[in-house]
Amino acid sequence: MTVSSAMAVPLRLIPIPAIERATRLVFSHVMARHPGLFDRLGDYAHKRYGFIPSDLPVGFLVEPGKGRISVHRKPDLPPTDAAVTGGFVLLLGLLEGRLDGDAVFFSRDLTVTGDMEAMLALRNALDDCNIDLPSDIGSLAGPFAPLVRRAASEIRSRVLPREAGQWN
Amino acid sequence: MELICPAGTPAAFREAVDAGADAVYCGFRDETNARNFPGLNFSRDELKAAIAYARQHGAMTFVAINTFMRAGREKLWHEAVDDAVRLGADAVILADFGLMAYTAERYPEQRLHVSVQASASNADAVNFLVETFRAKRVVLPRILTIPDLARLAKQIRCEIEVFVFGGLCVMAEGRCSLSSYATGKSPNMNGVCSPASHVRYREDGCELVSELGDYTINRFPAGEAAGYPTLCKGRFNVADERGYAFEDPVSLDVMDHVDLLREAGVSALKIEGRQRGKAYVAEVVSVMRRALAANAADRPALISRLRLLSEGQRTTSGAYEKRWR
Numbered sequence: 001m002t003v004s005s006a007m008a009v010p011l012r013l014i015p016i017p018a019i020e021r022a023t024r025l026v027f028s029h030v031m032a033r034h035p036g037l038f039d040r041l042g043d044y045a046h047k048r049y050g051f052i053p054s055d056l057p058v059g060f061l062v063e064p065g066k067g068r069i070s071v072h073r074k075p076d077l078p079p080t081d082a083a084v085t086g087g088f089v090l091l092l093g094l095l096e097g098r099l100d101g102d103a104v105f106f107s108r109d110l111t112v113t114g115d116m117e118a119m120l121a122l123r124n125a126l127d128d129c130n131i132d133l134p135s136d137i138g139s140l141a142g143p144f145a146p147l148v149r150r151a152a153s154e155i156r157s158r159v160l161p162r163e164a165g166q167w168n
Numbered sequence: 169m170e171l172i173c174p175a176g177t178p179a180a181f182r183e184a185v186d187a188g189a190d191a192v193y194c195g196f197r198d199e200t201n202a203r204n205f206p207g208l209n210f211s212r213d214e215l216k217a218a219i220a221y222a223r224q225h226g227a228m229t230f231v232a233i234n235t236f237m238r239a240g241r242e243k244l245w246h247e248a249v250d251d252a253v254r255l256g257a258d259a260v261i262l263a264d265f266g267l268m269a270y271t272a273e274r275y276p277e278q279r280l281h282v283s284v285q286a287s288a289s290n291a292d293a294v295n296f297l298v299e300t301f302r303a304k305r306v307v308l309p310r311i312l313t314i315p316d317l318a319r320l321a322k323q324i325r326c327e328i329e330v331f332v333f334g335g336l337c338v339m340a341e342g343r344c345s346l347s348s349y350a351t352g353k354s355p356n357m358n359g360v361c362s363p364a365s366h367v368r369y370r371e372d373g374c375e376l377v378s379e380l381g382d383y384t385i386n387r388f389p390a391g392e393a394a395g396y397p398t399l400c401k402g403r404f405n406v407a408d409e410r411g412y413a414f415e416d417p418v419s420l421d422v423m424d425h426v427d428l429l430r431e432a433g434v435s436a437l438k439i440e441g442r443q444r445g446k447a448y449v450a451e452v453v454s455v456m457r458r459a460l461a462a463n464a465a466d467r468p469a470l471i472s473r474l475r476l477l478s479e480g481q482r483t484t485s486g487a488y489e490k491r492w493r
Contacts, residue, residue, distance in 0.1 A: 040207050100448035103477040106393050117206050117364040124207030127445045128177035
C-alpha cells in the first residue's frame, strides 16, 4: 500500500475543517521557518496557487501573501492563478526541492496550468528554501520531536523515488 | 579541464560546490543576465555569501552579466560589473562590447570571459576581444564541430570553454530573434528566451499542447516526453510534413567526446541549467565529476542516468558531431 492510498480513504471520511486545521498548523509553521520564501516570491506571493494531488480526494489552495491554505474536496476546487497536478509524494518532493520540477514535467508525471510565471517563481522560491518536512513537522511535536523527525524521515526515504534520495 | 556549473539560487550554488564544481556561474536578480526568470538569481548579499562559500571549498565564482545594455539604462549593467568585482567574482562573463570596454578600463585586473551570447565563433572575432578587452576565455556557441574547435584553438590567444551538457541552443546565440519575434522579449535584451509570462500549457484530449504567445509550439501525444515551448524546438507543419523544422526537443550531451575536446584544446566544460532546480544541479554535477575521473569506457553508463532529467528525455551531441551539411 502506498502513502497516498493509505491516506485517500480517511481523507474521504474526515470532515474538511478537521483536515484544514491540521494542514494550516503545518503550513503556518513551515512558512514561519522559511521567511526567505516571500523575498524570492516578491509580487507573486499574492497569487492563488492550486496543489492538486492526483491520487487524493482533496486539493489545496495556497495564498502565500495571506499566509493562508485551504482544503477542498474534489471536484469542487476554487479558481486559481496557477495549479500543479501530480502524485502526492511527488508534490511533496517538489516542495522540498528533492525532485527537479522540469524533469518531472518532461516525464509528464506533472501537469502545470495557468500563470506559468507565477508557478515558476514559486518553484524557484521553494527550491531555495531548503524545506525539510520531517524537521519542520518534528519541531511541532515538542518533546517527541526527535521521534517524529525520525519517523517522518524514514517514511520519506521509503516513498520518494530512489534517485531523489541520493543527493542529500 | 575545469567543470563549470550552473546555479540559479544560493541553495543550488552550494549543491554545485559540494558536488565538485571547479567554478559556479550565476547572475544577479535582474535583466543583466540571460536567465532573468521569476524567483531566480542572486541579490548582492547572496552573491557575497556564495563567493565566500565557494572560496572556503576551493571553488571559483563566475558572474554572468551577459545581456546587451539598453541605451539610457547602462547604469544597471555598470553597477552589476562594479558589484561583481567588489564582491570578489573570479571572473565576469560578458557579451556586450560596451560593457567589456567599461570593465577593461575600470578594472584592468578583473578576469573577463566572453559569454556565448557575444557570438564570437571565429578567430578574428575572438582575437579582437582578447586584444581589445584582455578577455581570458571565450565560451563558444553550440554550433561548432570538434574539428572546428581544434582549428580555432590553434588560432586564438585565450582559453576555450564549451557547453557539454544541458539545454541545447541550436542558434547563433546573442543573435537569435525567435523569442523576440513571438513574445517581444529575448535572452539578448531581457534575459529570457520564451518567457514564462507568454507560455501556456493545456490539455486537449490526450495531448499536451504548449503555446508561446499566439503560437502553438507543440502537441505532445500521451506518453511522449514533453519539452520547453521554444520556437527552435517546435513541431510545425512545413509543406505537407509535420515535424521539427529546426531541432527536436532534446538536450546536449557530449561527454562521450570529452577526450576529443581535451585534445582539441578545450580548457573548461560547461553545464547549462541555471533555471533548473538544486536537485538537478546536484545530480548532474556529481555525475559529471565522476565521469571526468572515469575511463572513457565507463562514462556512457554513468551519464546515461542523466537522460531522464533532460528535455524530451533524450540527448544529442548536436553540432559537435555534425553529420549534416
